[in-house]
Amino acid sequence: MRINIVTGPWLPVPPLQGGSTGRIWQGLAESFATQGHQVKILCRSYPGQPNHEIRNKVTYIRRGGLPQSTNIYLDLVKDFAYGLTTFPTLPSADILIINDFWLPFFASVFRPDAGKIVIHAGRFPKGQYRLGLYAGVTRFVALSRVIQEGISQEDPAAIPRMRIIPNPIDTSIFSPPTSPQVHREEKTILYVGRVHPEKGIHLLIDAFKILVEKIPQVRLKIVGPFKGTQGGGGEEYFRILKTKAEGLPIDFLDAIFDPYKLADTYRSADLFCYPSLAEKGEAFPVAPLEAMATGLVPVVSNLACFEDYIQEGIDGYFFDHRSDRAVENLAETFTAAITDWEKTLEIGLNVAQKAQNYSYEKIANIYLDDFAQLLNNIKV
Template identity: 35%
Template sequence: MKITILQGAFFPVPAVKGGAVEKIWYKMGIEFAKAGHNVTHVSRAFGDMPDEEVRYGVRYIRVRGYEFPSSLVKIKILDFFYTLRALRKVPKDSEIIVTNTFWAPFILRRNKGRKVYVNVERVPRGQMKFYKHVGMLRGSSPVICSAVQKELSEQYHRLVTFVPNPVPFSLTNNAHDRNKTILFVGRIHPEKGVHVLIEAFSILSAEAAKDWQLVITGPWETSEGGAGEEYKNKLMLSAKNLNVQFTGPVFNDEYLINQYSQASIFCYPAQKGSGDAAPVAPREAMACGCVPVVSTLECFRDIISDGVNGCIYDESSTNQAHTLAKTLQPLMQDTELLQTMSSKAKLISEIYSTKAIANKFLHDFENIRTTNNSSSIS
C-alpha cells in the first residue's frame, strides 16, 4: 500500500520537541515500511532537519510550521495555513492518508476524502459531523469512539474504528533496581493535576515519605503545551521544602525509559475536563514496570485495573490531595505489593507493542482500500 501520514503544524517528526501523537506515528510509519509498504510522512519543518529525506524506509517531507500558540483560535488559524501547504506534498497516488490535523478532512473531498483515515486522540468538539465523507474515524480509546459516534447519525457509526495507542518504544532490558521515586511525566498544566500531586506528597506521613522523592518531568512553556511560567513558579514554591525535582521536558526515549524503569510509582492525576482520552505516558510507565496511580477518568479503564496492575483514586472527592495521598501511602510502604503490581503492569508491553498495533492499523487501511477499489464513484 502507498500510505501517507500527515501530521500537524506544531511538532516535528521525529518527536524532538515532544508530542505523543508524533512519537506514535513516527514508530508506526517505520513498522509499515518494515511490512513492505510505501510510506511518506509529512510533518513540520524544524531546526536543521532536511526538508526531505529517507530514513528506515520512510520518506520524510517537512514543511513550514509554527510554535504552539496559547490561543485556541490561533491554533486553528495556523493549522489551516499549514495544512494547505502540507497537502501539496501528499503524493497524488496515496491510497491511505492518515491525519490528525483539524483541517485536512474538511479539505480532502470526493475520491481523496475516501482515502482519509482520521486519527482522533482527544474527545471531539463537534467536528466529527463534518467528517462523514472520510474512509474511517479511528478512536484511540473506547471513550473517544463513543464520543465520535455521538456526533454522528447511526448510519455513519460504521466509519468508527477502535485501535489503541501502542507503547511507542521497544524494551530490550528494563531490569533495574527501583528507587523510592514517584514520577510524573506530562505537560505541566493544572488540567494534569500537578499541583494536586505536590500537595499530596507534602501531606504524606513522615514514615511513608521517608527516603522518597517526587520527580516531575515535562514542559511548562505554553509553546510546548504547558501552562506557563506563573503556574510553574507556584508549583516550585509549593515544593520548596520537599524532596521534589523538576527535570523540565525530556524527549529522548532512552532517558525516559530509564526514568520509568527506575521509578517505583507513576502518578498521573489528570483532572476532569483535561481532554485526556488515551494518554500514552501511563502505558509507557507500565511497560517499564512502573506502577500507575491515576484518577477515575474513563480513559484509564481499558488499561488499568484498580488494585491489580495499578491504583485509581477519586479526583472528585472533597479533599482530592488527601485522597491521593491515602492511595499512594500503601504502595510506598509495601514493597511486595509494588513488586506484584509491577509484574502485572509490564504485561501491557506485549498487548500494545508497536508491531501488534501496526497490524491493526494495516487491517483498517486494507478495508479502506478494498472499499475504494470496489467503488465506481470518482
C-alpha cells in the same frame, strides 16, 4: 499498499524535542515500511530538517507548517490555510491518515486519488464533528473509548466507520530492568509530563505533603516542561508549585527528550503518578503506559481514558480526583501501595507484561489489517 500520513501544520517529524505524538508516527510509519508498504510522512518544515529525505524506508516530505498558538480560533484559521494549500500537493495513495482539522474535508472533496481517508482522532472532540465536514471519511480511529463516545455523540453517522486503536509505545526501549530491582527503603514517586494545572501537579504535591508525614522515607520527582511555549502552565504556576514544595523532598527536573534516558528515569523510580484532572483533555496518555512497560506501577486519577488499560489492583491504582477529598484520597492510595509493597511488586510484573501488547509492531498490525479491510470494502 501506499500509505501517506499527514501530521498537520504544527508537528515536526522526527520530533525535535521528544514529543510523544511525533515519536508515535515515526514508529508506526517505520513498522508499516518494514512490512513492505510504501510510506510517506507529510509534516511541517523545520530549520535543520531537509525538505525531503528517506529514513528507515520512510519518505519524509516537509512543506509549510506554522507555530501553534494558545488561541484555538487563530489556530483554526491557520489550519484552514494549511489544508487549502496542502491538499493539491498530496501524493496519490491507497490510504491517507490525517491528524488535522480541515484537510480531511478538502482531500475528500477535491482529491479522490489521495486514498481512503482515515482520521486519527487523538483529542476529545470540541464540536467539529457536528459540522458535517467528514462525510467523505472512510475511518475514524479513536484512541480510546472516551474519544469514541465523544465523536459518536457529535456525529452518530460516524459510528459505523469508527474503530478504537490505542497509541503504541516503543517496548524495545521502555522495558523492565534486566536484573531484579534492589529493595530501596526510600520510595521514589515519579511524574512525567507537562507541568500544567490540568495535569494536577498541585494536587500531587499536596498529597505528597500528607504522605511524608505518614511515611518519611519517600521522595517525589516531577519531570517535564513548565514553560507555556512547551505546553506547560507557565512561570506563575511553576512558582506556586515550588512554594508548595518548600521543605519537602521534591525534585523538579527538566523534560527528558532522549527516550533511552527517559526509560532509565522510569526504572529508577518505585511508583508512577499521573493525576490528570483534564476530563476532556486526555485521549490515551502514553506516559503511564511507558512507565508500565518498565515495570513501574501507575497511580492515576479515575478518568475514563485510563480504564482502557488499567484495572484497579491489577494494573495499577486509581484515586477519586473529583472528590472534595481528592488530595486525601491520593495520599491514602500512595500509603496503601507502599504499605503493601509485595502486592505492588506483583502488579509491577503484571503491568510490564501487559504493556507488551502496545508495541509498535502489534499496533501497526492492527492498523494494517484494518486498512486491508477498508481497501476490500469489508465491514467491521
